[in-house]
Amino acid sequence: MTALIPLFVVVPLGAAFVVVILAHVRGLKALTPLLAVAAVAFNFVAALVMLGGDPGRLSLLVGEWGLNGTPLGIEMVCDGLTRLMLVTINLIALASIAFARSYMRRFTSVWMFEALFLLMTGAMNGVVLAGDLFNMYVFIEVAAIASYALVGFGCETEELEAAFKYLVLGTVGSALILLGVTVLYSLTGHLNMARVAERLPVVGATGPAALLAAVFLLAGLALKAAMVPFHAWLPDAHPSAPAPISAMLSGVLIKAAGVYALARIVFNVLGPNPQFAMILIALGALSMVVGVFLAVGQWDFKRLLAYHSISQMGYVVLALGVAAEWAPTDRAIAALCLFGGLFHLFNHAAFKGLLFLSSGSIEQQAGTRQLKDMGGLTRTMPLTSFCCRIGALSIAGVPPFNGFFSKLIIIIALVLAGHPVLAGLAVLVALMTLLSFVKVQRYALEGEPAGGAKAAREAPAPMLAAMLALAAVCVVSGLAMVLLRDQLFGPASDALLAGAKGAKQLVVGAMP
Amino acid sequence: MGIAIYVLTFALLLIGIYAVVAKKNVIKIIIGVLIIEYAVNMLLVLVGYRPAAQSGDAGTPPVIGPGISAEEVARASVDPLPQAMVLTSIVIGLGLTALMVAMGLRLYEKYGTFDMDQIRRLRG
Amino acid sequence: MKHSGMTLIVRSVARLVTGFICVFGVYTAVTGHVGPGGGFSGGVILAIGGLLLVLAFGRHGSLSLFTEGRCRVAGAVGALGFVLVALSGYAQGGFFVNGLPHEWETGGTILLSDLAVLLNVAAGLFGAFLALSAFRRRPREV
C-alpha cells in the first residue's frame, strides 16, 4: 500500500513530460489525450483502492531517509483526510479531463492544456500527501503556476488580465506561506509537520514568533482559498478559464491548496486554539455572507458560480473554525463540525464541478454566458439542463440532494456549539443561494428558447457522460451519507482532531 | 545588530508588497513580485547563518573542500537546509518571471499599454 | 527574416566567451556533489551561454539547430530523466532510494540527477527565451 503513495504524484507528472515529448513526434500526437485520460483514471482507481484499504495512517519516508525514528528526508503521509481529498481531487479531475476531450476541440495546442492539467492534478495530489511543510509549499506552487497559465489559456483579452491578476496575488500568497514556513523552521529546526508540532510547544506555541508564523501562514492560505477579504482574484480568474479548468479550480484547487492546507496547519501543526478559531470563524462567516450577496446580482453564469464558490467555502471554513474552538474541550461537537465541514467540502467539489461543466456545455452550444441571453434550454439541451438542475438543487440545499445534508449538519453543529447567530446566518445564506439559483432556472432553463439558445444542440457524448457521472455523485452521496460517514469522514476528522498529539504517530515506517 | 538585519529584511518585503498593491504598471508589478522573492530568500539564508570560527570572517559554507575539514564543517558551518530551500525558491521565482513576462508582453500586444488602469478601462 | 545581430566586436567577444561559459556551466553541474554548484546553477549558466549567442548574432545566426520545439523536448527529457532516477529507487526498495554505490565522494545517483536537472533547466530557459524574443519581434496582430 505505501508503495502506491508516490505514484499519485509521479504518474501524472511523468505523463505530463511524456505528453510534451509525444506532441513533438510526428504521428504520435494523437496519443496525448489518451495518455492524459489514462493517467488520471489510474489515479482515481488508486484513490479508491486507498480508500477501501486500511483506514489508519500510512507513512512513507522518501528515499528511506530516517535514523532511529527521526525522519531525515521528506515524509509522505496518507491518513483519513488525505484519502478523502485524493478521492475528491481525482474524481473531479477525471470528469474534467473526460469533458475536455470534446470541449477543448475549439482551442489550439491542446497538448499544452493536457500537460498543464496533468501537472496541476499531480501537484494537488502532492499537496494532500505532503507530511512536510516545505514540500507542501513546493507542490502548492506547482499547482498554482499551472493554474495561472490555464486561466489565460484562451489568450483572449479578459482572460489574460484575469490571469495576470491571479498570478500576482497568488504569488504574494505563496511568498507569505514560505515566510511562515521559514519562521517555523527557524524556531524548531525541522520541516516535518509532526516534528514541528512536537517542538513548537517547547519554544512557546503562543509566543510572538509562533504568532508571526501563524499570521503569515493564515494570510497566505486565506489568499489561496479566496476567503473574504482576500477574494479579489477569484471572480475574475475562475470564470476566465476554460470550463473544465473552472471546474478544477473551484472544485478542488481552492480546497487542496487553500482549505485543506489551512486545516492541516491549524489542527496538526500549530494546534487548535481559541485565537485561530476566532480568525477562521470570522473569515468563514464573512466569506459566506459577502460571497452570496455579490453572487445574487450577477448575470454572467460563470461569474455567479465563482461568487458562490467563495460563499460555499465560507461554510467549510466556518465549520473548521468552530471545530478548532471546541477541539480542546469537547471532542464530540468538534467531530460533528468537522463532519459537516468536510462533507460540504466534498459535496461542493461535486456540485460546483457539475455546474461549471454544464455552464461550459451551455456556453459552447448557445454561444453566451449571459443569463439574459438564454432561455428554454430544457427543450434544446434536455440532458445538460437536467444535470445543471441537479447541480443547482444540490448547491441550493434542496432536500434529497447532498448539499442539503451537509448544510443541515453544519447548522445543527453551529447550534450545538453555542453559535445560534452564526447558524441563523448560515440559514439566511442558504436561502439567498436558493434565490439566486431560482433565477438561473427561470432565465436559462425555463421559458421559450431565446437568443443563442435557439440554435443550441445537445452536447457531445463525452461531455454528457462527465456531467451525468457528477450528477449521479450529487444524488447518491446525499442519500448514502450515513454509509459514507464511517468510511470517509470518520477517519478524516479523527486525523485532524488527533492534533499535535496524533502528529507524533505520523513518524512510523521503515528505518534503515 | 541582528534585530536590525531582520527588521530591514521585513522592510524590503513591505516595499515589494507596496509595489504590487499600489503600482499600476505591469513591469512595476513584476518588479514588486521579484522584490518580495528577494526578501523571502534573504530571510531564509539569514535564519541559517552562524558566524565562522574566526570572528570577522564570512560564514563557513557547508562544503568539505581544500582547507575545510569535515569536523570544521560539522562544528561551524552554516545551515545547509535553508540554502536548499532558497535554491528551490530562486528557481520558482525564475519560472514565475518567465510566465509574468509572457503575460505582460501579451497584455501589451492586446491593449498597447502596460497601465493596468487603462487596460481595465479599455476592457470596459 | 533578417536577424538583428550586434557589432563585430561584440560578436567576436561573444564567440570567444560562450565556449568558456558553456564549459563552466557543465563543470558546475558535474562537480555539484563535491563542491559548490549543482544542476540548477549549471543549467542557468549554460542557458546564459546560449542567450549570449542569440543576443550577439540574432535569432538565426548560429543556433538554428536549437528550435523552440527541440528545447521543449529536451527540457521534458531532462525532467523525465529525473523521474526515472526517482523510480529507479523502487529497485532498491522504495521511492527515491539512492541505489548506486554510495560511499564518500561518489554521491550515488546525485550525479545522474544533476545531469537531468541541467538538461531540464538549460533547455527550458533557453527555449523560453527564444519564444519570448521571437514574440517580441513579430508584428502586432489585428
Next chain:
Amino acid sequence: MGVEYLILALIGFMLIAALVAVETRDLLSSVIALGAAGFALSAIDLLLGAPDLAITQVGVEVITLVLLIRAEVTRRDTSTPALRDALRTGAVLLAGGLVLAVVLLAVGAFGDKAALPAFGEPVLAGGGAVPPGVSKDYLEKMTLTRAEGGTGAGNAVTAVLLDYRAYDTLGEATVIFVSIIGAYAIIRRVGRKREGESL
C-alpha cells in the same frame, strides 16, 4: 563582527535600490535598479556562507534582467495616481506597521522569551530550548556511509537537494517545466479556433 556590518550595509543598499526600482518613472532605470538589488543579494549570500546560492543568484539575475529588458516595449511608466491608490497605499502602510510590530516582538526586540533565535545563533548551533534540528545530522554525517545516514556528497547543500530532499527537487524541476510550458501557452499566436478552421 565585521561581517554583520557589511551585511547590514548591503541590505541598506538593497532597500535603496528597491525603492528606486519601485518609484522611478523610467522603466529601464527601474529594471537596472532591481538588478543592482539582486547582485547585492548574491554578495550577501556569499558573506553568509552560501556560494551555491551566490552562483545561482547571479545567473538568475542575468536571465531576469535580459527577460525584463526585452519585455520593455515602452520605457515610461505613464500611470497616473488616483485617490484609490492613495487609499491602497494607506492600507499597505497600516498593515505593514502591524506586521512590523509583530516582527519586532518576534525577533525579541523587547526581550521576549518565545522569540526567534537571535541572528547568528540558529537552532542548529544548539543552546536554545529545543535540540538542534535535522541539519545537525546533515552536517555531521557527511563522510559516513548510507547505512549511517550519509550521502557521499562533499557539498551538504547538494546532498540535501538531490538526496535527502530529492522529492522537493522533483517539484522544483517541475516548477521550471510548468512555468515554461505555461509561458509557451500564453504567447501562442491564436488561442481559439474560429468556426470551421483547423490548426
